Amino acid sequence: MSNIINIMVSSAKNDFLSKFAIVHPLTRLLVIMLTNLFSMYFFFLLAGYVGNPDVTPEYVIIGNVVQSVATSTLYSTSNISRTEKHTGTLEPILSSPAKLFHVFLGKSAFGITMGFVSVIVSLTYAVLLFGVDFGSANLGAIAVVTVLTCLSLAGMGLAIGGIGIYLRTASILASFFGYIGLLICGVNFPITYLPSWLQIFSYGMPLTYAVEATRMAVGGATLSMMANPLMIMVSLGALYLVISWFMFRFFENISRKNGKTDSF
Amino acid sequence: MNLRAISAGFKQQAIQFLADPQWIIPSLISPFLMTMVMIFLSSGGTTIEGPVVLQAVLGGGVLGMWASSLFSSSSSVSFDRINGTFEPMIGSGTRIIYVLIGRSLWSTFIGLLNAFIVFFIAELMFGAGMHVENPMLFFLTLLMAMLSLSSVGLLISSLFVLTRKGGTISSILEYPLYVLSGALIPISWLPGWMQSISVTLAPTWGVDAIKYSALTDHTGILGVSFATDIFMCLALSIILILLSYVVMLYVERKVLRDGTATRY
Numbered sequence: 001m002s003n004i005i006n007i008m009v010s011s012a013k014n015d016f017l018s019k020f021a022i023v024h025p026l027t028r029l030l031v032i033m034l035t036n037l038f039s040m041y042f043f044f045l046l047a048g049y050v051g052n053p054d055v056t057p058e059y060v061i062i063g064n065v066v067q068s069v070a071t072s073t074l075y076s077t078s079n080i081s082r083t084e085k086h087t088g089t090l091e092p093i094l095s096s097p098a099k100l101f102h103v104f105l106g107k108s109a110f111g112i113t114m115g116f117v118s119v120i121v122s123l124t125y126a127v128l129l130f131g132v133d134f135g136s137a138n139l140g141a142i143a144v145v146t147v148l149t150c151l152s153l154a155g156m157g158l159a160i161g162g163i164g165i166y167l168r169t170a171s172i173l174a175s176f177f178g179y180i181g182l183l184i185c186g187v188n189f190p191i192t193y194l195p196s197w198l199q200i201f202s203y204g205m206p207l208t209y210a211v212e213a214t215r216m217a218v219g220g221a222t223l224s225m226m227a228n229p230l231m232i233m234v235s236l237g238a239l240y241l242v243i244s245w246f247m248f249r250f251f252e253n254i255s256r257k258n259g260k261t262d263s264f
Numbered sequence: 265m266n267l268r269a270i271s272a273g274f275k276q277q278a279i280q281f282l283a284d285p286q287w288i289i290p291s292l293i294s295p296f297l298m299t300m301v302m303i304f305l306s307s308g309g310t311t312i313e314g315p316v317v318l319q320a321v322l323g324g325g326v327l328g329m330w331a332s333s334l335f336s337s338s339s340s341v342s343f344d345r346i347n348g349t350f351e352p353m354i355g356s357g358t359r360i361i362y363v364l365i366g367r368s369l370w371s372t373f374i375g376l377l378n379a380f381i382v383f384f385i386a387e388l389m390f391g392a393g394m395h396v397e398n399p400m401l402f403f404l405t406l407l408m409a410m411l412s413l414s415s416v417g418l419l420i421s422s423l424f425v426l427t428r429k430g431g432t433i434s435s436i437l438e439y440p441l442y443v444l445s446g447a448l449i450p451i452s453w454l455p456g457w458m459q460s461i462s463v464t465l466a467p468t469w470g471v472d473a474i475k476y477s478a479l480t481d482h483t484g485i486l487g488v489s490f491a492t493d494i495f496m497c498l499a500l501s502i503i504l505i506l507l508s509y510v511v512m513l514y515v516e517r518k519v520l521r522d523g524t525a526t527r528y
Contacts, residue, residue, distance in 0.1 A: 023432050031432055038439030042449075043301075049449045050306045050316070086346065175293045182297050183304070193304045 011106030077157025152237025162247025273366020299324030409470030
């Protein structure tokens with residue numbers, strides 16, 4: 001067990017060092033700040049322009065605060081295999097005695113951290129620039145929901161990243177799942193607007209429950225009041241993590257057999 | 265004008281793209297989702313029809329062109345750095361700007377394809393009613409708008425020679441043009457200072473020309489005529505291309521002087 005933890009810690013450390021060596025932490029923070037600002041402003045304007053009375057700009061802003069975790073954590077963890085392939089480090093990792101799953105689990109720490117940073121930045125914008133009223137919000141509950149959201153989405157991201165080992169690039173899946181929340185997870189409008197066949201996919205996404213729980217927390221709900229969406233979200237995150245373990249084994253074996261570990 | 269280098273740049277970009285055509289998908293996902301979000305937002309959970317659908321689809325097509333131009337221009341030199349081909353390229357007797365122009369022309373072609381894919385899927389899903397009075401004029405305005413977006417991409421490519429963070433920084437630039445071009449949200453909805461920036465961008469006029477050629481009751485940004493749109497779009501695009509040329513001359517000299525061509 002301690003060996004697994006060591007592998008995860010060293011993988012996380014290496015990942016932070018290499019990512020920050022390419023893009024300085026302050027530059028990365030600036031990118032998050034500007035990207036979140038423009039994306040939130042875009043949907044803020046869109047909601048105002050469309051003029052749907054059910055969907056206020058405030059509704060859209062809270063949704064996009066949570067969505068920022070998906071674009072950071074989910075995208076980043078889904079894309080780990082692509083990054084390793086492009087930098088030529090997937091084969092050395094595979095030839096080491098460490099299990100690929102444990103290495104990737106450690107590397108997901110970067111995406112999780114970026115998710116936290118992204119939410120803090122977005123919440124700041126929501127209050128200071130977009131005038132969202134947090135007067136009656138349960139700030140402790142918002143913090144708990146954020147932590148659980150980042151972890152759940154990392155679980156889902158690893159499951160997607162597992163498939164990416166076999167694919168030429170995981171960026172298609174990473175882009176798709178990183179942004180699909182804008183449409184199907186209740187970020188910009190209630191999911192009841194969607195056709196019923198599409199709503200089925202909404203219920204399989206941890207982000208749907210994260211958005212619901214965050215809206216409740218902003219409205220002042222306690223953790224016990226939002227237990228239902230939180231339980232489902234965490235269960236889904238755990239389920240995706242278990243699936244990812246099998247995914248890694250399955251696709252790692254296929255890649256090894258076909259000699260396609262480093263093809264892209 | 266080095267036509268041979270432009271042709272070689274176009275051909276090389278085409279070969280790279282055809283070797284990995286799935287790159288078209290990530291640049292399609294985000295714009296298409298924006299279109300869908302606007303359509304569902306305006307539907308209010310009931311009917312999906314009316315001019316807003318057509319406007320969303322047209323806007324989505326423009327966003328698709330921008331995403332294609334932005335991501336290909338930001339990754340253009342970055343990939344050369346990763347693949348170790350930047351130094352031989354800069355050491356050859358050809359000015360890099362001509363290679364980049366060739367690559368941008370390929371991106372223009374793929375961007376147009378992106379737009380048509382968005383139109384086609386929207387028509388299939390929503391029956392958007394893409395009735396265009398003058399198809400040839402519509403195609404020409406679309407081509408002009410794409411060239412204007414490519415001219416912005418060309419300038420970005422030139423500037424990104426100076427940095428290894430091109431891929432990261434490009435994500436900042438995606439949403440500002442979504443907002444400023446008026447593709448989905450008319451620029452009259454923007455604050456005055458933002459409108460001032462919008463009118464200096466060639467794509468803003470290109471988008472307006474597309475709307476003139478496709479929407480029957482379009483009145484034009486700031487009440488200008490279709491001819492003004494064409495003139496402004498072409499004039500600003502030419503200025504951007506000339507600016508890119510000057511920037512590239514400076515960047516080439518700087519990179520050669522500092523010996524930083526393959527620093528990664």
